[in-house]
Amino acid sequence: MEEAVGKIWHRLVSQWAYQGYPEATVELDSIKSSLAVFLRALGGDGALKILAADKQAVKQRRSLLQRLAGTGTHAELAWSDQQSLLLPAKLDGFDSAWLNKTHYYWLVALASFSQDSPEYTNNWFVQMQQRCLSLIQQYPGLEKKYQALVSAHIANRPLIENLKGADAVAEKAIRQALLSPGSIDHMPDAEKGIAPVLLWLRPGQLHAAAVNTNSEADDGEQDHKPGKIKKADQRRHRAEYQQDQEQEPSLISIRHETDIFSLSEMLKIARPPEDDDDDDLDNAADMADDLEYLTLNKDQKSRASRVRFDLDLPASANGECELQGGKLLPEWHYQKQQYQKDFCRIVPVVNVDAGPADLPAHLKKTAARLRHQFENLINQQCWQRRQEDGAELDMEAVVDDFALRKLSSHDAEGKFYQQLRRKHRDMASLVLADLSLSTEAGLDDHQQVIDVIRDSLFLFAECLQQIAEPFAIYGFSSRKREYVRFHTIKGFGDNYNDQVKGQLQAIKPGFYTRMGAAIREASDVLKARPNKQKLLLILSDGKPNDLDQYEGRYGIEDTRKAIKDARQLGLTPFCLTIDQQGADYLPYLFGRNGFKVVQNADQLPLALPELYSQITGL
Amino acid sequence: MYKVNEMTTTELPFYQPVSNEIELFEHAFNHQLPVLIKGPTGCGKTRFIQYMAEKLKLPLQTVACHDDLSATDLLGRHLILDGQTQWHDGPLSRSVRGGGICYLDEIVEARKDTTVVIHPLTDDRRILPIDRTGEILHAPDNFMLVVSYNPGYTNLMKGLKPSTRQRFISLSFDYLPADQEQRVVEAETNIDSLRAKQLVSLANSLRNLKGQDLEESPSTRLLVYTATLMRSGFDNREACRAGLIEPLSDEPETITGLMEIVEACFG
Numbered sequence: 001m002e003e004a005v006g007k008i009w010h011r012l013v014s015q016w017a018y019q020g021y022p023e024a025t026v027e028l029d030s031i032k033s034s035l036a037v038f039l040r041a042l043g044g045d046g047a048l049k050i051l052a053a054d055k056q057a058v059k060q061r062r063s064l065l066q067r068l069a070g071t072g073t074h075a076e077l078a079w080s081d082q083q084s085l086l087l088p089a090k091l092d093g094f095d096s097a098w099l100n101k102t103h104y105y106w107l108v109a110l111a112s113f114s115q116d117s118p119e120y121t122n123n124w125f126v127q128m129q130q131r132c133l134s135l136i137q138q139y140p141g142l143e144k145k146y147q148a149l150v151s152a153h154i155a156n157r158p159l160i161e162n163l164k165g166a167d168a169v170a171e172k173a174i175r176q177a178l179l180s181p182g183s184i185d186h187m188p189d190a191e192k193g194i195a196p197v198l199l200w201l202r203p204g205q206l207h208a209a210a211v212n213t214n215s216e217a218d219d220g221e222q223d224h225k226p227g228k229i230k231k232a233d234q235r236r237h238r239a240e241y242q243q244d245q246e247q248e249p250s251l252i253s254i255r256h257e258t259d260i261f262s263l264s265e266m267l268k269i270a271r272p273p274e275d276d277d278d279d280d281l282d283n284a285a286d287m288a289d290d291l292e293y294l295t296l297n298k299d300q301k302s303r304a305s306r307v308r309f310d311l312d313l314p315a316s317a318n319g320e321c322e323l324q325g326g327k328l329l330p331e332w333h334y335q336k337q338q339y340q341k342d343f344c345r346i347v348p349v350v351n352v353d354a355g356p357a358d359l360p361a362h363l364k365k366t367a368a369r370l371r372h373q374f375e376n377l378i379n380q381q382c383w384q385r386r387q388e389d390g391a392e393l394d395m396e397a398v399v400d401d402f403a404l405r406k407l408s409s410h411d412a413e414g415k416f417y418q419q420l421r422r423k424h425r426d427m428a429s430l431v432l433a434d435l436s437l438s439t440e441a442g443l444d445d446h447q448q449v450i451d452v453i454r455d456s457l458f459l460f461a462e463c464l465q466q467i468a469e470p471f472a473i474y475g476f477s478s479r480k481r482e483y484v485r486f487h488t489i490k491g492f493g494d495n496y497n498d499q500v501k502g503q504l505q506a507i508k509p510g511f512y513t514r515m516g517a518a519i520r521e522a523s524d525v526l527k528a529r530p531n532k533q534k535l536l537l538i539l540s541d542g543k544p545n546d547l548d549q550y551e552g553r554y555g556i557e558d559t560r561k562a563i564k565d566a567r568q569l570g571l572t573p574f575c576l577t578i579d580q581q582g583a584d585y586l587p588y589l590f591g592r593n594g595f596k597v598v599q600n601a602d603q604l605p606l607a608l609p610e611l612y613s614q615i616t617g618l
Numbered sequence: 619m620y621k622v623n624e625m626t627t628t629e630l631p632f633y634q635p636v637s638n639e640i641e642l643f644e645h646a647f648n649h650q651l652p653v654l655i656k657g658p659t660g661c662g663k664t665r666f667i668q669y670m671a672e673k674l675k676l677p678l679q680t681v682a683c684h685d686d687l688s689a690t691d692l693l694g695r696h697l698i699l700d701g702q703t704q705w706h707d708g709p710l711s712r713s714v715r716g717g718g719i720c721y722l723d724e725i726v727e728a729r730k731d732t733t734v735v736i737h738p739l740t741d742d743r744r745i746l747p748i749d750r751t752g753e754i755l756h757a758p759d760n761f762m763l764v765v766s767y768n769p770g771y772t773n774l775m776k777g778l779k780p781s782t783r784q785r786f787i788s789l790s791f792d793y794l795p796a797d798q799e800q801r802v803v804e805a806e807t808n809i810d811s812l813r814a815k816q817l818v819s820l821a822n823s824l825r826n827l828k829g830q831d832l833e834e835s836p837s838t839r840l841l842v843y844t845a846t847l848m849r850s851g852f853d854n855r856e857a858c859r860a861g862l863i864e865p866l867s868d869e870p871e872t873i874t875g876l877m878e879i880v881e882a883c884f885g
Binding site: 031033034035036037038040041042043046105109138139140141142143144145388405414415587588591592593 | 690695696697699700816819823824826827830831832833871872874875876878879880881882883884885
C-alpha cells in the first residue's frame with residue numbers, strides 16, 4: 001500500500017515538475033537523415049554519426065517541485081567528438097513542434113564547425129557565442145530562427161529575480177550571451193550552478209593526451225570472441241581513460257566550465273580477469289546506462305571485450321612494427337592524412353582440403369531459372385531502326401522518306417533498313433565476400449549468414465558462367481594488420497568447375513573485417529584485367545572492423561580511401577550488404593548510388609544476380 | 619539524328635574568364651592543336667566555346683553527342699534525291715571542308731566508332747578520310763576540333779579511352795570561385811547582388827554533398843535558372859526548391875534537409 005501511494009505521488013509530482021510539451025515533441029529518429037544532410041551541407045564532417053545522447057548530470061538551482069520530484073538533475077545535452085554528433089533523443093522543451101525541430105537543426109548547425117579560431121578553442125563560453133555569430137552572418141536565414149529559439153529558451157530559464165548573488169550574475173551573463181552573441185567574453189562563476197544552455201553544445205571535449213597507450217599489448221592477451229559481444233543500445237556513453245592516480249595530475253586537463261555542467265561519477269568497470277561472472281557483466285552494462293561518464297582504468301586487465309558499450313575512446317597510438325613476408329599493403333591514416341607504408345600483410349589462402357563438389361541440391365532449380373533469364377538477357381537482340389544498311393527494309397522509314405521527298409524537304413535521311421543487333425559488352429567482375437566471424441550469426445534455426453553468402457556466390461557464378469563473362473570470387477577476413485586472409489575461391493583464370501564449387505562449399509567464417517586491405521588487394525587483381533569495364537562487387541554484412549583501432553572512424557576512413565583509389569584505377573566498386581544500419585555509413589564509403597541494402601538476408605542469393613544485371617545494364 | 623547550331627550572332631557572349639584559358643585556347647588554335655575540355659555539367663564549357671568562336675571569328679558547329687550518334691552522323695551519307703543519290707556532308711566533314719570550330723559536346727556519350735573517326739584529325743596529319751566517297755579531306759589551318767566531357771559522370775561503364783584523351787590539349791573547368799560565380803549569375807539574370815550572393819553561398823553548401831548525398835553538384839546553369847525565377851518575382855524559397863533542390867535529388871529526406879539549407883540562406 002505504502003509503495004503504491006509512493007508511486008502515485010512520484011508520478012503526480014513528476015508530472016507537475018515536467019516542463020515539456022508532449023504534443024510538440026520531435027523525435028531524433030524521425031529527422032535524423034535530414035539532419036545528417038544539413039550537417040554535411042554546412043560543411044560538417046561527413047563521417048560523423050548522429051546518435052542519441054545520454055542524460056548528463058547538470059548542476060543547477062532546482063525549483064521546489066523539481067526537488068520534490070527528484071528531477072532537474074540530468075539533461076540531454078548535445079555534443080560532438082571525432083566520430084559522432086550526439087543529440088537529445090527527443091526535444092519537447094518548446095511549445096511548437098516547429099520550434100523543437102528548429103532547435104535540432106540549430107544544434108546541428110553549431111556542430112558543423114570543424115575548426116574554430118584558436119583564440120576561442122579553450123574558452124567554451126566565447127566559442128559558442130562566436131559560432132552563433134558566424135552562423136548568422138553566413139546564413140542570414142538562420143537569424144530569425146535563432147531569435148525565436150532564444151526568446152523561447154529564455155522564457156524557460158529561471159527568473160533572475162528568483163536567483164541570488166553570483167547565480168543571478170551568471171544567469172544575466174548567459175542571457176546577454178544568448179541575446180547578443182559575441183558581446184561578453186567572461187563567464188562569471190555561479191554558486192549553485194546555472195541552468196543548462198540548451199541552445200549550445202555541451203562544453204568539454206575529450207583529451208587524447210590523457211590516454212595510456214598499452215592497449216595493443218592488452219589486446220593480444222585477451223581471448224576475443226566477437227560473436228559474444230554484448231551490444232548496449234544505440235546511445236553513446238561518454239568515456240575517458242583515466243590516468244593512474246600516481247601520475248602527474250597536471251596531465252589531465254580539467255575545464256572550468258565542466259564544473260558547472262557536469263558532475264561525473266567514478267565507476268570502476270575495469271575488473272580483474274578472473275572475475276568472469278556473466279551477471280556482473282550485465283550489471284556493469286546496466287550501470288553504464290545510468291552513468292553518463294565512465295572512467296576506465298586501463299592498468300588492470302579490463303574485460304572490455306566482453307562488455308562493449310559504444311565507448312568514445314580517443315584512438316590510442318599503435319605500436320608500429322615492421323612486417324615481413326606475405327604481400328605488404330599500405331593503410332590510410334586519416335588523422336595523419338597519409339599512407340602508412342607496408343602496414344598490412346595479405347596472406348593468400350586456398351582451401352586445400354576442399355574436394356570437388358556439385359551445386360547444392362536446394363539451389364538447382366533457382367540456378368536453372370536464373371541461367372535461363374541471363375541467357376535471354378544477354379541474347380536479347382533488338383531491331384535498330386532507320387539504319388543505312390540492314391537485314392530488312394524499315395518500311396516506316398521508307399514511307400516517311402518518300403513522303404518527305406514528295407514535299408521536296410531536305411529532312412529526308414535515306415535510312416531505309418533495320419538491323420538486329422546483340423548487346424556488346426566487355427566486362428570483368430570480381431566479387432569480394434566478407435567472411436568475418438560475424439557471418440556466423442544465425443538468421444533462423446536453419447541458416448547462418450555465411451549460408452546465404454555461399455548461396456549468393458553459387459548463383460552469381462552460375463549466371464555469369466552462363467553468359468560467359470569473366471569473373472572471380474574472393475573472400476576475406478582479418479586478425480589485425482599482420483594477418484589479412486585473402487581467400488581465393490575462383491580466380492579469373494580458373495574455370496568454374498566442380499573444384500571451384502568445392503572451394504565455394506568450403507567457405508567458413510573467420511576473424512574480423514579489415515575491409516580496406518582486402519579492397520586494395522582485390523583492386524590489384526582486377527586492375528590487371530584487360531577488359532574495358534571492371535566491376536568490384538563487395539558482399540558484406542557489416543562495417544569494417546578489427547581488433548585494433550580499425551574499429552570505428554579509422555577503419556571507415558581507410559575503407560573509403562581504398563574505394564576512392566579503386567575508382568581512380570578505373571574500377572567500379574559497388575557494395576551489397578545485409579546490414580540494416582548500412583545506410584548510416586555506406587553513403588560515405590560508396591556514395592549514394594554505390595551500394596544497396598538487402599532488407600531481408602534471405603533474399604541475398606537472388607538479389608546478387610539481379611543487382612548484377614541491373615547495374616551492368618544487362 | 620544530330621543537332622547542329624551555327625552561331626551567326628555577332629555580339630560576343632558573356633564569359634567570365636577564370637585563369638589563362640582564353641590565351642591557351644588561342645595558342646592551341648594558332649598551332650592547329652585539338653582541345654579537350656573537361657568539367658562538371660553546367661560550369662560553362664559550352665559558353666566558353668561559343669565565346670572563343672566569336673572572338674576568333676570562326677563558324678561553330680556544335681554536335682551534342684548521344685548514345686545513338688554514329689560515325690556516319692558525323693561524316694555524312696548518301697541520300698536519294700529525285701531518283702539520284704547525292705552525298706551529304708555531316709557536321710564534322712562540313713566543318714573540315716569549310717574551316718571553323720567543330721565542337722563535340724559530351725563526347726563519351728557517342729558510340730565507340732565515332733572516336734575512331736576523329737583520331738586522324740587529331741594528329742599532325744589532320745585528315746578526315748571518308749570511306750564512302752573515297753575522299754580524304756585535309757583540314758585547313760582555321761579548322762579546330764574541340765571535344766568536351768564530364769569526368770564526374772557516375773556511369774563509369776562509359777569513359778574516354780586513354781588513347782583518345784592523349785590526342786588533345788586538355789583544359790579542366792570547374793565551378794567558379796564564389797565572387798566570380800556571383801558576377802555570372804548577376805550578369806546573366808540581372809538579379810540583385812544580395813540574392814545572387816545568397817544563391818551562390820547556397821550552391822556552395824550543396825556542393826559539399828556531392829558523392830555522398832547528391833550524385834551531382836548544382837551547376838552554375840541551375841543557379842542562373844533559379845535566379846531567373848526569382849528575378850521574375852517567384853517566391854525565393856520555392857524558386858530554390860524548383861530550380862535547385864528538386865533537380866538534384868529524389869529522396870524525400872534529403873530534400874527536407876536541403877530545404878533547411880535553403881531556409882538558412884534565404885530565411
